[in-house]
Amino acid sequence: MTELREQGIGRRPALRTGPSTLPQALALVGLAALIIGPLLILLRTAFLPPDSFPFDSWTFTGQNFVQILSDPEVPSLLLNTAIYASGSIALGLLFAIWLAWLVERTDMPGRIAIRVAMFTWMAVPPIILGFGWILLLNPGSGVLNGIWTQFAGKPGPLTIYSMWALVFITGVSVTPTAFVMIGGLFRNMDSQLESAGYVHGGTRMSVTRRILIPLLMPGLLSVAIYVFIAVVQTFELPLIVGLTARIPVLSTRIYLLSSPDVGVPNYGLSAAFGILLLAIALMLMLLYFRVVGAGERYKVVTGKAFRPRMARLGSWRWPAAASAFLLMFIMVMPLLILAWTSFLSFYEPPSVAALSRFSLSTYTQVIGRTAVQEAIVNTVVLVLASSLATMALACIVAWLSARGTGWMSRALDMLSFSPMAIPPIVMAMAILLLYLRTPLYGSVAILIVGHITIYLAFATRTMSSAFVQLHRELSDAAMVSGAGWWTTLLRIVIPLVWPQVLNGWVWVLAHSARDLTIPLLLMTNRNMVISTVTWTLWDVPDLPGAAALSMLLVVALLCVVVPVQVWIGRASSRG
Amino acid sequence: MLSIKNLTKVYPARGGAQPVDALRGVDLKVEQGEFFALLGPSGCGKTTILQSIAGLEMPTSGDIVIGDKTVFDAVAGQFIPAAQRHLGMVFQSYAIWPHMTVFDNVAFPLRHGRKRASGEELRRRVMAALERVKLAAFANRPAPHLSGGQQQRVAIARAIVHEPRLLLLDEPLSNLDARLRDAMREELRAMVKELGITTIFVTHDQVEAMGMADRIAIIDQGRIMQIGQPEQIYFSPRNAFVANFIGRSNTVEVKVTGTETSNGRTLQRLAAPMGELVAVANPNVSLGDEVLCIIRPQAFVLGGVDAENRFEGHVVSRSFLGDHVELDVAIAGVILRIVAGPYDTISVGSRISLSIPYQRCVVVARDRV
């Protein structure tokens, strides 16, 4: 009896077949420092007395939360956020479903072009879209209003500074993300399920109603919640459009409190709002996981090779294509007007007469500035460093959590996904608070840290799903041959999922280049990047300058994104 | 060479499902140079045993010793990772890495394994392994451009190139077509015998196991039912499961009515529904026990003249299967399956007399249900 107790029970060491404990522990500590550190400071700050800095005092007070609860503006703030988010996703989903259906399940002409455009859309920064829409819809001078005036003879009624405009713009800008996700749903649906409906006497109407929609519903719902979270968290468009329109939402409120135009920052209150936003996002996230769990039950991905049924549009082909391309045109309109503006020295609405004043002088002028040159160097450093580091970390974390066993691999998994629920603006705020008094503040390095933190979740998710699809025996064979986990990852696993690695890398790269949230909150005059410089130019206002710099950014990103997407498309159709 | 003691494996419950008892106390010993087969129906735990030996799966309890080294011991908390066990393994899916050439696939254990080689030495050994599987001409071919049979050979070459002390094969022939499978069976056995590597080989095909293995372990539901040489298992199955899994058998429910000695052998008299049977005694059953008597369809002698176990019956059905003829013969209400030669002309409905030599009757205990 005693022997039994001595030998076994209670003191069995943790055993695992996969990677040993040390790398897992290291990864866990690294992730915790990256993610939990800032959040703890945020929490601390939220309980700070007014007018003090984190680390300065040891008093805890609930004053900030009391202030939020008693603030008469807060209910309307929440209402605004809710209307804004639900309006935009309703519109975005509508567009995305329509396009995705046409592209994936019909014989509409020009399908491929639309799909490529949607997949490369990530190269277009939302702030640039915001600028473009302002030029188009400005109450007095907006281009669309000008056209209206010409035809109707009276001033156009369109205005960018309204809730509906904000909803419309955001709806259009989330369309590509929703398209990519919904397109995947349509593409992976086993059309045998539909065929079975037709074979057993269903009409087109009843098959759609009774089979197609119920099967797609969980997937669509999870896309909707995902996009909803993204919109609640979004910061750039509400900043550019919403501030002037006096439509404050939660994210812009956090920013204004921490970087007011006049007066001192109220970090405590800002952090308290951050906690509020974080709580909302977390609840949505839980909802998302519940719905995704339900979606698993209806799993429509069978893994068999099959071709989806293509609906024949017949004489509706051209009207359908026209509607799709009209939508695309609406999406690129802001880019067109920015391109126009960038060739002029002073902004004027498009006209034939103005064509004669076209020149590249704005470009040469903008590039000539030292501030811009520094920003370009900073951007290149930021984008390369953060994308490479994020992918490296994501590969290691995803591998350790996929192949390890025990609580550490589960903790790694959870921790690396958690930034999904943390709004970037909140993370930016938390990082600001943590590093405010350190030498890191004001450097490009802090931006890199910020981007690694907020993009890690997406990258890890991409890599985990790639690893899951990899036949387990491929890596087992390497381990039996005598290779350790690191060699296996490096020599076998990553080469096999190379397209996904590249896909994740280009996604992080594009998002890091276009992001304004982190660079703006952590901005000093030493760590300007292209997005922050564009923002300051716009604020001056130097419209042609901002337009030219925007165009440069978009073109540069397209030069990276398009070839990579084409390569990935080829590689995956080969495999 | 390899010794496994009281190995158990429980896959923990996941997502509301029950935990799975994949192994329930497996004991076995494999000698140096032996070709050992693990045979059992799908889902019985063969792959789990193999993966536990390889270090790819963590058993729940028990211990595993390879050579003189304990690679797993649950009580002492010892676990040597797969990479350090110095084994070779051929996977069910072959697991040929598609981003490499044939040469690079085979060279992997020598480049990244425990006992490394490089330069001319590496080349020589890889080519030797490829020559052994007759693929030397394919060395620079990208791995995806291979047929199933060639992929299997690459997998074998990769598993033997670093001269492992133990070779594990997980259903290596199941993905091949019948003709290739027959050819590879001989080739594979000849090759590992020549190399002298101890080999453990998983299969659910009894013909494969019988034809290749020195010894076979029959597994059912995570337990070893019997270990022995192919003949031993065929002629003296230890229970009804083994008897029916290796070849087919007539299982007759009988009761022990007496023991006697004849020509120095102990025999048991059994009361069977069709009359009295005499069989070689099973020391584990005693007078009065309700047991089973197992008789292979091939055991019957048609029109035999033996004194014991003579029966008369009539043929209920007959199916001609080319190599042999299967007859269902009703004897006093019991239907027995009998195999006859294709030239024995016996028609349905005819009466036949037959006998069963007592050496061919095996007494086993009834399975505890």
Ligand SMILES: Nc1ncnc2c1ncn2[C@@H]1O[C@H](COP(=O)(O)OP(=O)(O)OP(=O)(O)O)[C@@H](O)[C@H]1O
């Ligand atoms: N990862 C796992 N999680 C839960 N149960 C598992 C897991 N792997 C195997 N099992 C279960 O353990 C049992 C033994 O599985 P194992 O793969 O060893 O069978 P096998 O004998 O190799 O079968 P086959 O001949 O079909 O390959 C099965 O019931 C199987 O469902």
Ligand SMILES: [Mg+2]
């Ligand atoms: Mg198996």
